[in-house]
Amino acid sequence: MKQKLEIWVFGDYRNYFQNRVTLQLIGKAVELAKEIKATVCAVVIGHELDEWIGEYIAHGARRVYVVEDPVLKEYDAATYAFLTARLAEVHKPDILLVGATSFGREFAPRVAKRLKTGLTADCVGLAIDQDSLLVQTAPSFGGNLLADIVTPKQRPQMATVRPGIFREIPHNYEAKGKIIRMPLPIDLSSRRLRLRKSERQPHQSKKLEDAAIVICSGRGIGSRKKFNNLYELAGLTDAEVGATRPLVYAGWAGHDSLVGQAGKIIRPKILFSFGVSGAIQHTAAVNDAEFIIAVNKNPKATMMKMADVAIVADAGQVCSALIRELKKRIR
Amino acid sequence: MEMVVCIKQVPMVSELPWDPATGTLKRDLAEGMMNPACRHALEAALQLKARHGGRITALTMGPPMAEEVLRQALALGADQGFLISDPAMAGSDTFVTSFILATAVKKYCPNFDLVLCGCYTTDSETAQVGPQLAEELDLPAAAFVEEIAKKKNCLIVKRLSDGFIETLEMDLPGLVTVSTRHYAPRYFSLAGIEDAFPDAAPIRTLSAVDLGLERGSIGVQASPTRIVNVYTSRTEKQNVILRGAPKQIVEELLDRFGDRIGGAMGKDIEK
């Protein structure tokens, strides 16, 4: 008899309360499982795992594979990859999903390599096609292009998935799930990468990251004086001011203000983008803004294409006009 | 310290035509540049070399024009370069690419202490080749590393991982993928560029045959993943375009979206 297919979700429980990606993936897996008649499973590795096992079952996992041991207390990509691959070799999942956290993006490629299978990075979409293949949608070129990728032959089909894309299912603590434990294999080698110190990132100024409104400027703003006008606009709108790399290099704004892959990644409710052409390093960092208002003389600038409102005009002039108009209208 | 830096040439433009026949990007249409994160990785290697001595080998895989990134690496201070180039390798995904790179490292730089990669590339952004190369070479590895220091036979690396600042001790030989935060790359010196073009350039091109690779083990046919479609992500976005005099634009903007803007700032904006 053909065994029922399994969709696995890697249990990335670090930062559980902020990082909901595992629950989001279980939610998505439940949806996908209906189409290919599969069982949704979670994989949990570490020490003192009962809380997470319970959470995953409550959120939709029907089976949980567990490797639990004090030596697994610390997150370690190599060890966790070794164990996950070992589990997969035995139980042969059809799909393995991993949250695209820093850890997930380091861990998943190693698992895929061990299992000699394909892996799609940082997916923003998952679907099942007519051949029951998992279609994985991944961004490239800083989100300017999307690629649909499949793994036709090798199994499992693997993807890391960007947090915040899918919805978690509301918990149901009555739900039941089967727990399958694997003992620590004797051939687990000693760690060659040892954690010496780990501290929570001090609560540094996350003003840009947390701001509801961000005003970002690029070279198209024209001059330092006009750039400085943006601070007046920021004052009016309770916004934070960010800058692209050329402006930071020119000393118009500090490195703390750099919005880009080498600086701050932002996800404001509203992004005002003044005179930003949209280099990849920058667009990747603002991709998650909810609503983008871009001002640029060039309607074809990448940033203008990304924008919800594209204003074809001089950035400096629009900034001044907006300041005047807001002064009249803000109550 | 013997170091190998893996460098990818990426297109300078952000949007490239896609070839539906092969499912890959038409890279030959764009000017190439050294992938920024790879340049940070090279910078990290150069700083380690300045401090501890040693040699830097730059390794790239790509079309013949990718020789340019090796010359650039020499110009910045690398000692030698290998260009892995073979039409049979076209379309290799990260699984196959890491296999090919590992084969070259084993054959041509077997005595390395450290492999450095950029943490991701600006074109495909998978961040997968580094960790997969570590598996192929059976190395300890740390991804998204920000600072590297050598201590006896170990490397002390610092990185930011999911909100934790981690300090890790890594045995050597090992592998790191370098983030774009810490190691701001130096500019090219013109004398450096001149030095990258000596009469006998320390650059070697390696084909599949040189690496002893079977045709069936490389390229698109050996790659587990298939790209079935590539498209512009924002094309469906029905955006509002405003033109005209700044004052009119701003009035229209606030008339139509004042609620949304006001909502985000927690204030009312009059219609």
Add this chain to the structure above:
Amino acid sequence: MSGIIPCMKHQIVRKAVREFAESELGPIAHDIDRDARFPWEVVEKMRPLNFFGLQTPREYGGAALDTISYAIAIEEVSRVSAAMGLCLTVHNSVGIYPIVRFGTKKQKERFLPDLAGGKRIGGFCLTEANAGSDAGGVETHAVRDGDSYILNGTKIFVTNGGICTTPLIFATMNPADMRKGFSVFIVEKETPGFSVGEIEDLCGMRANPVSSLFFEDCRVPADNLLGRPGEGLKIGLIALDTGRLGIAAQALGIAQAAFEAAVKYAKERHQFGQPVSANQTIQNYLADMVTEIDAARLLLYRGCALKDAGKPFSAEAAMAKLYCSGLAVRVSTTAVQIHGGYGYSKEYDVERYFRDAKVTEIYEGTSEVQRMVIARSVLSAPT
């Protein structure tokens, strides 16, 4: 002949210099022009990258670039800031090259490392109130006094005037027969009697501190005489040949920048419901601009390649300078035209290109002088 198809090295030089210029000069180019400010902070960053010793031999700390690479470097800096390109070309060509070519070993060891390292800035002082195109009118004179020469006179419109610390001064030792005694001196700014006049308020190239230099009983060691007494004209003409390649490259950079701005604007600016680039007249402008720029570039690289091959290139350098400078004026004028009213506004960079371009037809030999050089070569050729 090299240069027709760019080789990998030249492409890397172009990308490297472009990256630097766009990152470091791009954000300030407009402001330094407006404020007539020389950007020392950028000089600081240029020093270790060999921008001040582009072709200086390696043993003196230079990059020893070939001349096409040199032209590319000047073009790319000038594309972003023509005033900075001017500083570099004057420093590297007419400022340093004569010392490389005619200096004694001792002079080279003494002056080149600091010049090539950018610790000291070079200059070339020929023009005077009554001498410009006609070097024969030079009135600055040098009188031998023991182990020194004593210089008296005034040089005007000195590029890098306000910043040069090791300029070359043309003076005559024989006021009766100016040509016979025409000589070149390496003069250090610290020498008593050396003073700098007010910075000129010029139409373009405003970030370059052009000024007069005054010499009042300025006592220069006899060791600072470059070449032999009376070799001034020869040294000057050879220096200017190489300098013209640099000015041609500078003009080409301005033309390139103006062209790129014009293309960008023509695609952005909408009139009658379509971008102005849809208009055939604009298309014709752009087609002519790019064709001329390409032709100019090849003409310039030909001159550079001849120089590197050790062949005569005087007429070819003059042709490159004549053509590239005229091109810069034409292209920047058309670029302003394509921009319409905005092109006449200081808001847009084309206005700066337009102002910067004109002087390339004037300095280091006016276009009229270039034609004279070219015609002389045509007429003296055996028939």
